[in-house]
Amino acid sequence: MESGFELLALCGFAFLAGFVDAVVGGGGLIQIPALFVLLPELAPATLLGTNKFASVWGTASATLQYLRRVPMEWRATLPTAASALLFGFLGARIAARMPPDAFRPLILALLVVVLAYTLWKKDLGALHAPRLSPGQQHWIGLGTGAAIGFYDGFFGPGTGSFLVFAFVGLFGFSFLAASASAKFVNVVTNLAALGYFASDGHVRYEIAVPMAVFNLAGGLTGSRMAIRKGSAFVRRLFIGIVGLLILRFAWDIGRQ
DSSP states (O other): OOOHHHHHHHHHHHHHHHHHHHHHSOTHHHHHHHHHHHOTTSOHHHHHHHHHHHHHHHHHHHHHHHHHHSOOOHHHHHHHHHHHHHHHHHHHHHHTTSOGGGGHHHHHHHHHHHHHHHHHOTTTTTSOOOOSOHHHHHHHHHHHHHHHHHHHHHTOTTHHHHHHHHHHHTTOOOHHHHHHHHHHHHHHHHHHHHHHHHHTTOOOHHHHHHHHHHHHHHHHHHHHHHHHHOHHHHHHHHHHHHHHHHHHHHHHHHHO
16 A cells, blocks of 8 residues: 555656656656556556556546647548557557567667757748648548558657657647647547546546645646747757657667
8 A cells, every 4th residue: 555655656667757758758658657656566557557548538638728828730640540549449459469578679760860860950840831732731641640650559758759750850849739639649549548448447546636635736737847948948848758758668689
């Protein structure tokens, strides 16, 4: 049974995760390890389900903030969300039949490329200048959602950051607009995953509800700061989170 200290610590991590996730994604990099370290007696599926319940509220609150203050590019966002939802289920089913850890070196290489390209293209995402026609946005959105949705269902870490990079690099969005679209897609896929975990009894609500309150507060704070400070702030935090993801994957591969 978790102590008051453990629950308080988890709430602190939930706030930080909600803040980071609202800006560039990657909140799971903070919240999931905290759950596994502080509650080692719980089954992994229960920890993941509890994480989804806590994080979806922060993601939803951030999405609402973006919807109110940042024009949403629906022609690209909706096809991406629909495709990500479908292929997320497919990825989860395949993950049950083969070890996703085998793909860690590939994901590490992709993250290094993403970081190097972002550092090299210093004006990347500085301006919102969509470069695709409506038809191209639709079909590339479907392809992007399929690829990243499958990855989210199959493996997961860094999904939000990959979405932000895709909207910036492929569609020509600013980092701020990309974060808004990425949050919407994340809400859709997270709700689907939460539905599975909750229906299977893998949510500890006495832990998840307090964490959700703090994650929501972090999401509100992060999205408001991103909107106020603009794309330059989002870009800097994006570089930092991708760097942390690279270190995490390198560490995991080194321990295998």
